[in-house]
Amino acid sequence: MRKRLTLILFVMVLAVLSACNKDEDEKVDVSDKSEVPQILDVQLKVPESVDVNGKVEMKAIVTQGSEDVADADEVKFEVWENGKKEESSLIEAKNNKDGTYVAETTFDHDGEFTIQVHVTARGMHTMPQANVKVGTGASHEEEEHHHEHTEGFSMHFMNPSDAKVGNDTTLMVHLSNGEDPLEKANVRYEIWTDKNPDKHEWIDAEETNAGEYTGSYKFPDAGTFTVKVHVENDEGLHEHEEHQVEVGK
Known part of the structure; x- marks a missing residue:
């Protein structure tokens, strides 16, 4: 009877150890799958x-x-x-x-x-x-349409390659002052097209990471749109830059 009880306990210990190892393997797999490629x-x-x-x-x-x-x-x-x-x-x-x-x-x-x-x-x-x-x-x-940036300031607009009519399109810009990201700026996107030059829409951007500002916009038509990035801050900075975005059907 004692030998049988010992055997049962041994089998149970093996089962617990096997389950723990499986959990550890699953944790490693999840970690690997969640790795995000660098930009x-x-x-x-x-x-x-x-x-x-x-x-x-x-x-x-x-x-x-x-x-x-x-x-x-x-x-x-x-x-x-x-x-x-x-x-x-x-x-x-x-x-x-x-x-x-x-x-x-x-x-x-x-x-x-x-x-x-x-x-x-x-x-x-x-x-x-x-x-x-x-x-x-x-x-x-x-x-009059050309603007020189303030010394040390730089702007990198991530021109969306997948803009489609009616879809939410992410607009993103990276701002820096020298080697440091420019934080706590007021960033807005001004959007229009030559088909309707009198209608300009404005999108407020949110700082999602240090120096990174994003907004979302649904382009109403296919064709070329102008996206003008406006940047201001409390220190008197006022910069802007125009980009052309191609919108597909």
Whole structure:
């Protein structure tokens, strides 16, 4: 009788140990599945000003965390004269296999131009852009729409690649002052389209992380919308920047 009781207790202990090991394995699996991939970061390097007909090197530096992304699916540079987005041209980038992607272009007349790089890699898409002054630059009327940022301030708008009519689209911008994130700013998105230029809608953004401000908007139509990011704070900062968002059906 005593031997039988001992055997039963031994079997019960084995069952408990087996259940504990199973729980530990399940905890590890859940932890692995919940790991979130790091954001894709793209730095666009272009000159601030160039001569008419001079060669312009365009470079995109693509990283994910501390890793250079040398396996992007697609990298293209889009170039247009400000106010003439519909006449833009796309230039395929050369992959240097070290996380950098390059191409060249030229401008045949004076003016203000925009260069935007489209990067698709590792299931993510981002499209930073920069302005380039060519020759004597834009006319006085065009210059009124151009704004120089305060020294040390930088703005990185995460242009949404999946904007669809009627869907909630996340608008996100990262702000920094020098090497530090710019916190506790008042950020608003002003949105309009050339189809209805007199109707401007305003979306208040919320600071979801340090220096990261997000809002949500349902685009009413397909086509190109202008999203103007307005940034202010209690120290007197007042910055703004315009971006073009393509909305699909």
